[in-house]
Amino acid sequence: MAKVYRVNVKTKTIAREELKEDYRLLGGRSLISKVLSEEVDPTCDPLGAGNKLILCTSLLAGTTVPAAHRISVGAKSPLTGGIKEANSGGTFATYMARHDIKMIIFEDLPETDQWHLLKIGKDGTPELVPAGGYAGLNNYDLVEKLKGQFGDSIAVISIGKAGEMQYRNSSLQNIDFSTGYPSRANARGGLGAVMGSKKIKAVVIERNETPHVFQYADKERFEAARKKFTEVIINNAGMQWLREIGTPALVGITGSVAIMPFRNYSGGFNDKLSSITADQFMNNIKSRGGKTGEPCQAGCVLHCSNRYHDPDGKYVTSGLEYETIALCGSNCAIADLDIIARMDRLCDDFGLDTIETGATIAVCMEAGKIPWGDGEAAIGLIKEMMEGTELGRLLGQGTMATGKALGVKRIPVVKGQALSGYEPRNLKGTGVTYATSPMGADHTAGLTLEAPLDPLNPLGQAAVSSMLQPIFAAADSLMCLFAWFAAASPDTIPELLAGVYGGEWDFNKVIDIGRQSVLREKAFNAAAGFKPEDDRLPDFFTTDKAPATGSVFDIKPLELDGVLNY
C-alpha cells in the first residue's frame, strides 16, 4: 500500500503510515475531500492549528497513463472559509509517485517563527530541515538555490513571500517539466497562506534512481486500455488547438462573444481583443524564440504548455494560460501580452493566484485607484503586494476584501473567491457552476463552454452544470482535465481503472468518485456555516444587463438550490 507522511509542525515529528484501504480508490480532489471531512473541523480557523494542509497525487499517478500526474493541495480555504482543493501538473506528483508516496499531511502550528523545509531524500526518508536561509525568497530564486544545495534532480512545491505573509490569494508553485521553472500553480483559494501558517517554505523531493514499480491488478488489460486511451488523445483532431497554441487559443473564441470578462466583469465586448488573441500570442512566441506545444509533466501527450519570451528573446514566464490573459489582461482592459506575461511571472514568483490577482486589480481600477488598461500601474499594484505596503496587504486579502474596502459596488466573487475567465451572464451554465460549486467561483468545477445549449438562454443550464460538476470532480481526482476530456468515454477510463485497480468499472462508477466528492464538500461547507444563500452570484449579475448581449443571470434561486442534489 502507498505511503502517507504525516508531519506535525509543532512537535516536528513525522509519522509514516500506509494509505487506508478505503482511500485506495480515491485520489486528487476526491481524496482531499475525504481526508478533510474526516480529520478537519469545518469551523476551524483556516490559518489556525486545527486546519491541515494536504498534498496528494491523482488516482492514476504512478501508472504509465499519459498526463496522470497531478498534485492536489487541500485545506480549509482562508479565502472562502470553505473546503478547497487546487491542483497542478509539473513534476511534483511524478516524484511522489516514484517514491510511492500518496499523501503528505501537515498538521498543527509551530511554536516558533522558524521556517522549515520538508525534504524527502533519495531513499524516501522524510526530514524536517531548518529553512531560515530560504525564508524571504520568492519561488524562482528559491528553486535555484534549492537546486544549488540538493542538485538539479529534485521536485519542489513551495510558497513565495505571498504565502509567507499569509495572503489569502497566495498559491503553491511547482516546477514545470519543460522549463524547470516554478511556473505551475496550485493557485486558488489561498492555500499558500495555509502552508505559510505552518511555516513550511517548501517540500523538496530528491529523485530516486529506481522508481517504485506500480502493481497493476491486471497488467494486460491495463496495457490494452492505456494504448487505446493514448491513441484516442493523439488522434483527437478536436484537441489540435491545445497542442498548437494551448489555452490562449480560447481568447479569440470567448472574446468574440463577450464571454471573456472585460473591465471588471462589465459584460461588454473587449474593444482591443485583437491585441491579445492567439494570432498575436503566436507571433510573439515564434518571433522571439518562445515555444508552444510543451508538456508540463513527464509522459504527457497533449503538450499544451508554453514558454513566453520578451522582445529581446529573454525568458519571461511559462505556462501563460487563458485564465491569466482573461483576468490580468482583458478584465483589466490591458491589451498587451508582454505586460500580461510579466504579471504572470511576478505572480508565479511571489506566489499569487493570477485569477484572484487580475480580479483584484480590476476592482482597484473600478475604484479609480489606477486607470483602466494601465499595465505598468497594474504591475505596480503587484509590487505593492510584494513589498507589503498598506494597500499591498489589502490586495493580498483578495478581491472581496479589496472591493469592500474601496467601496466598489460590483465585486465579482462567490464564497469570497473571484470568478475566473467566463462572464456568467453570457455563459449561464458556468454561472450556475460558479454559484453552486463548493469550491467557490471556479471554472474547473464545471465549465459549460462545450455544452450543446444556447449559453444566453437559461433553459437547461442548471441541469448541465449539475451533470458536469461530478464529471469535472472525477477528472480532477484521476488525471489532467484536458487528457480526460480528450479521451474520456465509457470504454476508456473504466477500462484503465479495471486494469489498474481490478474489479469491474463502468462510467457511472467513475463519475461517482466525483459525485461523492462534491457531496462531501457540500457537507463540509454546510458544517462550516454555508447556507443556500451563499450559492448565488453577486446581485449585479442578476440586475445589470451585460452591454454585449442585454443578458442578465436569470437562473432562479430554486433551480440553483436543486443543483448537486442527486
Next chain:
Amino acid sequence: MITSFSRTVPVLFGPGASMRTGLKVKELGAQKVLCVYDQGVKSAGIADKIIDNLKAAGLQVVIFDGVKADPPDTIINEAAVMANEEQVDGVVGVGGGSTMDTAKAINLLLTNPPPINLYYVGSGREHKPGKVAVMIPTTAGTGSEVTPISVVSDTATNSKKGVIGPATTATLAIVDPELLLGLPPQITASTGMDAFAHAAEALTSGGMNPMSDVLGEKAISLITQNLNKAVKDGSDLAARTNLSFAALIAGFSFSDSLTHWGHAIAHTIGAKYHIPHGVGCALALPAVMEYVADAVPGKVRQVGLAMGLSLDENLSPAELGGAVAEAIRQLNREVGIPSLKDFKIEESSLEQLIDGVMTDDCFMFGPKRASAAQILGMLKKVYEY
C-alpha cells in the same frame, strides 16, 4: 428576460390540404422524392393517395415503407443508403411521429455523411441543411411536422437520442385533418395526450417563452374540448380539425420552450416496456404538474385555466398542482388511457427507471432540479393512476 421565437416551418393547413402535395413539392424544386411511411398508413390507403398525387404532378417517387415505431438508427441508415443511391432530391414523410422522424433523419443523411448516430445531441457535431423535406402528419400528436427534432432509437444503447438542426426541420408541413378520419380511438387518445403534454410541459419548463405559453394554452384548451369527441366519433371532422391544429401549435410551442420531465419519464418507460409514447406522456404528466407547482405555480395555473378549471386564487402551490393533476387524470380516464398496471408492470421495478429518466435529454429542461428520490416519488404517483 430575452427570448427567441425561432420556429418558422411554413404550414399548409386544412381539410384536403394534402391534395396539394405534388404541387407544393414541385414548387419547392424537387423532381424525385423518397416517400416514407409505414404499413399502417399504407393499409389505410393514405400512402397511395399521396403517391398518386405526387406522380400526377410529374414527380418521380421512390418508396420506403419500412418505418418502425420508435425508429431505430439501423433502419434510418439503411433507408438513407437507398435514397442516396436513387439520388432523390427530397423526402415526403406521411404518418405519425415515427414516420416523420425517420423521414427527417433520412433527409439529414442526403447531405451529410452517415451514420445518423454521429449527429446525436451532445455529440458536438453540427449538420448542414438537407434537401426538400415535406411532412404530412396522419395523427394529431407529435408535432414533428414543425419541430426541429428527430428522435431516434439508438440500438447499441437501447435509448432514445435526439437529432436537432436544419436538416431535421421540415421545409413544409402539410396538415390535412381529413387524413385522420379513420384513426382508431386508442391512437387518437394517446397521440392527443402527447400533444397535450407538449403544451403543458412547454408552459412549465425552464424555458419561459411567452410565444410558447400562448400557443400552449390554446392547444390545451382545444384538446380538452375536442379529444373525447374525436375518440367517440372518429369521423367528427370539426373535432379532428381542432385537434390537428392543437397538435400543430403545441409542436411550435415546445420547439422553443422544450418538454421536460414528463417526456423524460415517457421516453424511459417507452424504451423499457414498449408502452406507446403518448400513453407514457399522459400517465407522467399529472405527477409532473404536481411536482413543479412550487417552482412555477403561475404556469401550472395557466394549464388548469386552459382546461377550463375554476381555480381559487388562494390555492397553495400544492393544492394547485393537485387540482390540475386530477383534471388531467380525469381527461385520461375519459379518453381511455390505460394504466401501467394494465401493461403488467410491477411497482417494484420502478426504481430501475430512475437512471434512464435522469440521463434523458429532456430531464435538463425542468423548471427546477429533481433528485433520484424525488423522481422515484413521481414514478410512484404515475403508477398509482
